[in-house]
Amino acid sequence: MPADTAPRLDRVAPAPKVGIVHLGLGAFFRAHGAIFTEEAIAASGGEWGILGVSLQSAGTRDALAPQGGSYIALELAPEGVKPHAVQVIAGVLVAPEDPEAVLTAMADPAVQIVSLTVTEKGYCHEPSTGALNLTHPDIVHDIAQALPRSAPGYIVRALQRRKAAGVAPFTAMTCDNLPHNGKVLRGVVLALAREIDPALADWIAEKGRFPATMVDRIVPATKPEDIAQVEALTGCHDAAPVMHEPFRQWVIEDSFVNGARPDWGAVGAQMVADVTPYEHMKLRMLNGTHSALAYLGYLAGHETIADTMADPVFARFVKKLWADEIIPALTPPPGESLAAYAEALAARYANPAIRHRTWQIAMDGSQKLPQRILGTLAETFAAGRTAPGLVLAVAAWMRYVGGTDETGAPIEVKDPLAARLRALSDGADTPEGKVAALLGLRDVFSAEMAALLQAPVTEAYGRLVDLGARKAVEEVV
Numbered sequence: 494m495p496a497d498t499a500p501r502l503d504r505v506a507p508a509p510k511v512g513i514v515h516l517g518l519g520a521f522f523r524a525h526g527a528i529f530t531e532e533a534i535a536a537s538g539g540e541w542g543i544l545g546v547s548l549q550s551a552g553t554r555d556a557l558a559p560q561g562g563s564y565i566a567l568e569l570a571p572e573g574v575k576p577h578a579v580q581v582i583a584g585v586l587v588a589p590e591d592p593e594a595v596l597t598a599m600a601d602p603a604v605q606i607v608s609l610t611v612t613e614k615g616y617c618h619e620p621s622t623g624a625l626n627l628t629h630p631d632i633v634h635d636i637a638q639a640l641p642r643s644a645p646g647y648i649v650r651a652l653q654r655r656k657a658a659g660v661a662p663f664t665a666m667t668c669d670n671l672p673h674n675g676k677v678l679r680g681v682v683l684a685l686a687r688e689i690d691p692a693l694a695d696w697i698a699e700k701g702r703f704p705a706t707m708v709d710r711i712v713p714a715t716k717p718e719d720i721a722q723v724e725a726l727t728g729c730h731d732a733a734p735v736m737h738e739p740f741r742q743w744v745i746e747d748s749f750v751n752g753a754r755p756d757w758g759a760v761g762a763q764m765v766a767d768v769t770p771y772e773h774m775k776l777r778m779l780n781g782t783h784s785a786l787a788y789l790g791y792l793a794g795h796e797t798i799a800d801t802m803a804d805p806v807f808a809r810f811v812k813k814l815w816a817d818e819i820i821p822a823l824t825p826p827p828g829e830s831l832a833a834y835a836e837a838l839a840a841r842y843a844n845p846a847i848r849h850r851t852w853q854i855a856m857d858g859s860q861k862l863p864q865r866i867l868g869t870l871a872e873t874f875a876a877g878r879t880a881p882g883l884v885l886a887v888a889a890w891m892r893y894v895g896g897t898d899e900t901g902a903p904i905e906v907k908d909p910l911a912a913r914l915r916a917l918s919d920g921a922d923t924p925e926g927k928v929a930a931l932l933g934l935r936d937v938f939s940a941e942m943a944a945l946l947q948a949p950v951t952e953a954y955g956r957l958v959d960l961g962a963r964k965a966v967e968e969v970v
């Protein structure tokens with residue numbers, strides 16, 4: 494049915510009463526946390542409707558508002574697709590349009606959780622250390638102005654209102670792929686609060702809760718053809734469906750203000766005392782290889798992760814990364830087999846129904862490399878081992894941010910540091926010079942890491958230039 498004749502999707506049940514404000518209402522959260530929460534309400538009750546907040550653009554709000562906040566989540570399994578209507582989003586605010594409305598909502602005593610998927614760069618921290626970047630323009634703004642721009646700014650200013658009104662703080666729960674994400678969020682919030690009002694920082698430190706989480710579900714960005722597919726399947730026009738794989742995992746540190754939270758444990762989330770081993774496993778085994786496949790696969794001309802996995806050289810490569818380079822540096826979470834986890838990942842990556850672009854995953858590499866790849870490398874070198882595949886991935890990132898692919902075509906590099914990365918790469922003529930310049934980025938590479946990487950990454954970069962990515966990968970498998 495063409496878009497102009499299909500009726501618009503709408504909600505069939507009234508919106509639930511809001512108990513959660515979610516910052517960063519992207520496809521990932523709508524296909525993961527929102528669905529878990531809707532199921533938890535169905536299983537155990539509770540007023541946990543979600544008010545979504547877009548911190549940047551109005552696109553999601555404009556798409557969801559005429560649908561009463563409802564949307565279709567389409568599960569994409571190799572054996573077929575399954576649509577499911579999600580109705581837990583009660584409304585969407587666009588922060589830059591009305592910051593006051595966002596703060597008012599976050600200060601409402603009925604809101605007990607503020608969750609976040611604002612991507613790595615949304616924490617305004619230094620990726621190599623985790624500390625708040627006090628020179629970040631949004632942070633400079635948020636220290637001076639009462640109406641904020643950044644996610645940490647919204648949290649601090651809303652908590653300031655709650656403290657002034659004698660209301661308990663909300664739990665601030667990060668759902669981004671950062672190591673020790675709860676600690677990082679707590680750190681940036683306390684650092685910002687301290688700049689604004691030290692007594693506020695003390696109150697948050699004492700009463701606030703910042704649980705760590707590990708989130709996992711592969712959710713490629715929605716494409717125009719996905720909208721058409723959902724319309725053909727359901728007979729309704731949904732301007733913002735989400736496409737996701739069947740697999741999902743959510744591990745949550747069970748630390749909430751007054752213990753108030755949806756009963757996520759009843760619907761498959763793992764409520765644990767320590768998320769760290771899960772977080773390391775997922776960030777290094779999934780996200781680490783995702784990034785490695787993204788840079789090398791893109792340079793080799795592969796459009797998606799499934800296409801890359803269909804190339805036998807890359808399928809061997811990723812298995813080698815797991816078995817020889819990543820697993821040896823990991824401690825498994827209780828009861829988990831890392832070999833079985835790797836096998837399951839290989840099947841998830843190969844799912845041909847998921848069109849997850851290498852270009853999409855390649856985005857924001859400067860914010861992703863430390864926790865995805867450099868942590869494994871640091872531990873590998875410290876143990877006296879080598880990791881030629883991960884070293885090649887770092888070299889591929891450097892080649893990628895140079896902005897030209899192997900056919901000489903330009904690459905659209907999306908990264909908060911894109912201009913700096915390009916200038917550093919362009920400023921040197923030799924592989925050695927380019928690698929040295931990029932390793933000088935202290936927000937990504939510590940001085941120690943840079944010294945360890947200089948020789949092997951230069952060598953790998955040279956091979957990428959001389960042989961091309963596919964042959965260079967073939968050499969290490």
Ligand code: CS2
Binds near residue numbers: 710712780855
């Ligand atoms: C991906 C992740 O885009 C990326 O960087 O590695 O979004 C990945 O798909 C999710 O973390 C899976 O849970």
